Amino acid sequence: MTTPEHHKVAIVGGGPAGLPLAVILGGQWPVYRGSALFEERYAQLHHLLERHSETLLGLDFRELCNLGIAPADLFQLLHHPGKKFRSLDQIAYTFQDREPLDYILITREEVGGLWNNVPRNLLTLSPGQWMEFGFYPLRQWADENGIDFDVNDLIIKHRLVEYYHSIPERFGQSNRIRTHENVERIEPHDRGFLISTRRVGSEQTFSYTSEYLVYAVGQRCILRQLDAPGADLPFVRSRYDRPEDIPGQRVMIVGGGRSADWAATELFDAGRDVTYVQRQPEARHVPLINDSFHLPYYRRIAEIMRTPSDRWHLHYETEIERIDAIGKGGRVQLRSPGESRSVDVDHVVLEIGGIADYGIFKGFPELSLVDKYDDYRFQVRQMRTHPHNYESIDVPNLYPGGYLAEGIGLVVYAMHGTTYAIAGDILQKEGIVKKVGLERG
Numbered sequence: 001m002t003t004p005e006h007h008k009v010a011i012v013g014g015g016p017a018g019l020p021l022a023v024i025l026g027g028q029w030p031v032y033r034g035s036a037l038f039e040e041r042y043a044q045l046h047h048l049l050e051r052h053s054e055t056l057l058g059l060d061f062r063e064l065c066n067l068g069i070a071p072a073d074l075f076q077l078l079h080h081p082g083k084k085f086r087s088l089d090q091i092a093y094t095f096q097d098r099e100p101l102d103y104i105l106i107t108r109e110e111v112g113g114l115w116n117n118v119p120r121n122l123l124t125l126s127p128g129q130w131m132e133f134g135f136y137p138l139r140q141w142a143d144e145n146g147i148d149f150d151v152n153d154l155i156i157k158h159r160l161v162e163y164y165h166s167i168p169e170r171f172g173q174s175n176r177i178r179t180h181e182n183v184e185r186i187e188p189h190d191r192g193f194l195i196s197t198r199r200v201g202s203e204q205t206f207s208y209t210s211e212y213l214v215y216a217v218g219q220r221c222i223l224r225q226l227d228a229p230g231a232d233l234p235f236v237r238s239r240y241d242r243p244e245d246i247p248g249q250r251v252m253i254v255g256g257g258r259s260a261d262w263a264a265t266e267l268f269d270a271g272r273d274v275t276y277v278q279r280q281p282e283a284r285h286v287p288l289i290n291d292s293f294h295l296p297y298y299r300r301i302a303e304i305m306r307t308p309s310d311r312w313h314l315h316y317e318t319e320i321e322r323i324d325a326i327g328k329g330g331r332v333q334l335r336s337p338g339e340s341r342s343v344d345v346d347h348v349v350l351e352i353g354g355i356a357d358y359g360i361f362k363g364f365p366e367l368s369l370v371d372k373y374d375d376y377r378f379q380v381r382q383m384r385t386h387p388h389n390y391e392s393i394d395v396p397n398l399y400p401g402g403y404l405a406e407g408i409g410l411v412v413y414a415m416h417g418t419t420y421a422i423a424g425d426i427l428q429k430e431g432i433v434k435k436v437g438l439e440r441g
C-alpha cells in the first residue's frame, strides 16, 4: 500500500464553509483596522480591538467567549457592521499576506458547494453581500471584473457561482484544491486522520493523512430518497434546474420547502400543468409563504394559490404510494387522509432535501449531534463543539465547518465568522500565531 499524502490540515468540502478556510490557511490573515460605522455601533469592541495590532487569528477566543462574545459573531460584526453594504471602508478588518500553512481541500464538485446545483434562476434568500467572504467583498469582485450590480440585491445563482469559482485563482490556492474527489471514509491514524477518497466517476482512489480535519460538507451530502416503489423510474428526477430540461406538460413536484416552492412556481409560469404534493399540512406551508413576501417568487406563489386554475393542483398531507411507468411517463398513486387518487404525469421532480453525512467517520468515539432548525425552514444535524473554537467535543482537532458546528445559523452570513476562529485555533496550536489576551480598558 502506498504511503498516504500528508498535510497539516485537510478540509473536506469546498462550499461557502470550506472554501474561505482554504484562503485563510493559505495565508490571508485578518487584522483589525476599524471603521467609522463599526466604531459608532460597537464602541466597546473597538476599544478592545484597537490595541490589537497583530492578526485577529491570535485573539484569545476562550477569553472572548468568557466576555459573552461568540467568535463567529465578532467576525460577523467586523465584516458587516451594518446589515446593508454602503462602502468597502465600512468593513472593520483588512487582510495581510502571510506564509501559507500546509493544507489540502478535497471536494466532490466544483468549489461553491450546493450553489453549483441549485435551480438556474433561483435567487438567494438574502442580499448578495451576505453570502460573500470577508477577504473578498462582492463589491470588490464586481469592480475587478467590470460587473455592474447592487450587492444589496438578492443575487442570482450564476453570479454567486462565478464569484465562488474565481476565488482559488484570485488568492493563489488552486494547486491545494482537489475538486471532483469524494471522501468515502475518515479514520483515526497515528498522524491524526486517515482520509480515503475516490475520483468522481472513476475507480481511482487516493489516501491522505492530516493532523487537523475540517469537515465542511454542508447539509446535502446525501439527497433524501423517496421511499416508494417506482422512485427510480427514469422520469423521476431529484434535481431541478430549469423548465427547459423537463419535457412534457404534466409535472408533479414533491416537497414543501423553498426549493419545491421555487420549482412549482417556475414550472407553472412556464405553462406546465403542475401537481404539487406535500406531506406537511397546509397550516405549516402557508406561514412559510406569508413570512417570505420579501422574495418575489413567494409573492407569485401566493397569487397562484389564490387564483383558480386547471393547471394547478396542490395536495397537502399527501404521500406517494407508488409510481408506475406508462409510455414515456407514468401514473402516480397518491394517498391523503381518507382518500386516494392517481395522477398521470410526464415527470416527477423530487425536492425533498438532504442530510449531512456523519457516517463516513469510522473508528472514532461517537460524535454528539444536535438538530438545528431555522426560520428559513432549513434543518441540519450539527456536531457538538466547544464554543470558543468550534472544535468537536468528542474528537480533538476535528472541526465541523460552517453551520455544521453547534448553534451556528444556517446561512453564510451567520457561519462565515467560524472560519477565523477555526483557522486561528489551528495556527495557535501550531505555535505559528501567538495567542494574545484582550486587555480590558
Ligand SMILES: Cc1cc2nc3c(=O)[nH]c(=O)nc-3n(C[C@H](O)[C@H](O)[C@H](O)COP(=O)(O)OP(=O)(O)OC[C@H]3O[C@@H](n4cnc5c(N)ncnc54)[C@H](O)[C@@H]3O)c2cc1C
Pocket (backbone or CB within 6 Å): 012, 013, 014, 015, 016, 017, 018, 106, 107, 108, 109, 110, 112, 113, 114, 115, 118, 123, 124, 125, 126, 130, 131, 181, 182, 183, 184, 216, 217, 218, 219, 220, 221, 258, 259, 360, 401, 402, 403, 410, 411, 412, 413
Ligand atoms: C435552495 C437553497 C437556498 C439557499 N439560500 C441561501 C441564501 O440565500 N443565503 C444563504 O446564506 N444560504 C442559503 N442556503 C444555505 C446554503 O446551505 C449555504 O448558502 C451554503 O451553501 C452552505 O455552505 P456549506 O459549504 O456549508 O455547504 P455546501 O454548499 O453544501 O458545500 C459543501 C460541499 O461539500 C461537498 N461534499 C459533501 N460531502 C462530501 C464528501 N464526502 N467528499 C467530498 N466533498 C463532499 C458537497 O458536494 C459540496 O460541494 C440555501 C440552501 C438551499 C438548499
